[in-house]
Amino acid sequence: MTFDSFLQNLANGISLGSLYALIAIGYTMVYGILRLINFAHGDLVMLGSYFAFYGVSMFFLPWWAAFIFAIAVTAGVGVVMEKVAYRPLREFPRINLFTAAVAVSFLLENLAIVIFGGRPKAFSRPPFLDKMLNIGSITFVSYTPIIIGVSLVLFVGLILIINHTKAGTAMRALSKDIETTGLMGVNTNKIIMFAFLLGSCLAAVGGILWAIKFPQINPLMGVMPGLKAFVAAVLGGIGNVGGAMIGGLLLGIVEIMLVAFFPSLSGYRDAFSFSILILLLLFRPTGIMGEVQPEKV
């Protein structure tokens, strides 16, 4: 393999990894605060791409307005999901929350089949994302740098929000000790809602970018990215936002490189991702950035 094709694959890996990371952040934020693996998070990715699709094809919005519309509506779904399905169960044993998450996931998928139809739809990219670019001797489609750039901006923005705003500080506090933080006067409901809002926005962006990269959308399209992003979140250390970014990027790069170096193994790509997870967890059960947390009795 030449150096050029290595660079090309690296760019592809980073763009796929950024998508994983965008989605993984939602998993990790919710897990950090509620200790809940939100199985329905992958379906928000699907909703994001569908809303963008309909924004253009049904409401004839310009692409940018359709994207904003899609992000807003998906965020709304995420917030409603928290309020209706999860908030009433917060005081009960964790297993109830998990069950609710599985149920919400099935609900969203099946609603999508009924409302949007089960047949895949073709997602048309805005024209400027369809160009071939040449830099030196490497060639790639223009959406690759856009995906990377957009993700990077969102990552930086999110880190700033978490570390330097009041809501971000409260989120960090909640993920350490929800009860005490509530007693300190923080409105826990509001902050948890905010976390779901952020996570859903990122999932929607992830869904739109995913549809731009793989322009065919269907009601179950969120399942695999969701699963991979979950793997990424665990790899990075679930509960840790920086870890989710690193885990996502790592997973994307490794997957693409595997296919590039061993084309004959490309069919085993998914099996390979999950094997990495199992191996890493054997040696570092808390993930790359995870810290050991004593379990509360």
Next chain:
Amino acid sequence: MSSIGQENNFSVEMEDIVLRFPGVLANDHVNFTLKRGEIHALLGENGAGKSTLMNVLSGLYRPESGTIKINGKTIIFNSPKDAIASGIGMVHQHFMLVPTLTVTENILLGLDEPKFIMNLPKYNSKIGELQEKYGLKVDPTAKIWQLSVGEQQRVEILKMLYRGVDILILDEPTAVLAPQEIEDLMETMSALVAQGKSIIFISHKLNEVQQVADRLTVLRKGKVTAEGIPVEGLTRTQLAELMVGREVIFRIEKHHKEPGEVVLKVSNLSAENSRGLPAVKDVSFTIREGEILGIAGVAGNGQSELVEAITGLRPCTGSICINGQEVANQSPRAGMKCGMAHIPEDRTGVGTAPNISITGNAIMKNYRQEPISNGWRINYPAADEHASGLKDLYDIQAPSVNTQARKLSGGNLQKLILAREISCDPKLIVAMQPTRGLDVGAIESIQNLLLEQRSNGAAILLLSEELEELFELSDRIAVIYEGELVGQLDADQADLNTVGMMMTGSLRSDE
């Protein structure tokens, strides 16, 4: 307009407060008043309802009936936020701080200001000014987990001052502090009062009450037994009697006993603390049957690590023999099988499982024995019976043995641990701070329980920061300083001064 509001020099008037928990009447028609600019001590046995009453005043609990007046105006609090808005702030027995955030972040959390962006440098200096004013030193940029308990407490006080409270409630602030830190806190309290704040001070230590308080109120079993009487002129015995309702003899009866065979032999024991630094360094000692070895030392000089190594909770090098059996680096159960009982420093983390019942906690050591064990399952009726037996024998105050352990007051929780450990007929008892946070009555009964075990021939290793307690109970006293035993003395030859100097490392004696 009447002039009553103007004349009124009470900042707080609580009248006829009633609060009930399932099965417990925690506050039974309680009256309480606080004058502006005073330090008011709130005393009472464990479980008397002191924390509950203050939780009512700080907006955490809504009373069933009764009124609260602040500066003469009747007010109903729906949340701690309301109470803070009326100028009342409470520092709880268990701190409410998030360990991974900085001091400033903790102080700002839950406030309306700042609205969105946390401009930490600006607030750091604001908090710095507050510190100057009241002499509460702590680095605003430090993370909470990096701070000592005393510093964390200062953060809690700063948090309240930053919210502009005038009335500060301190719930057993000195129970967790080292002697020097207690002195500092007393000074802070005086400074606060000098600046016009009023303080409600809960404590079990009567000498502290005599030192700082102006007036006191005593609760017993949810009822007021003394309301706002001046502290001056009261003797310690009178204070104790008000609290427990009977005379407390501060001198306990210790009979001479010839020690028997060696039970615990520790040789060349070393262990590291959780950060991997040496914490126990080459420690050797023995304890015989019917003997109490007291270990004195300033907190953080390796006491916790020493106890954890002996009880099998921390890896170590060297040898630990109980009745000739080596138990170093084995499971805690190895020690238990040799007859070791452990009364840990951390009651809720190590000593009990707070979320399970009294029964569950009571059978934790003997759940494998008949009749509690039925072979492969637990015979719950027998377990409950065992637990009720202990509850009666050790006078543990709780509605039933099915009550969750975390609902017990500090003293009753400690009695539960003692009951469990002592009921196994131990040959060796390792007790760390067994009377911390307990009322005078409970202290007396726990000290007597330990002495009773001594008479029964148990060997006891006692670690305490209360020198008085060590001197009263121990047959021999050893001093630990920076992980080393710097001296071992017979208790009747030891004097406070020598031990005090050894504790600070300025004297050592090697026998």
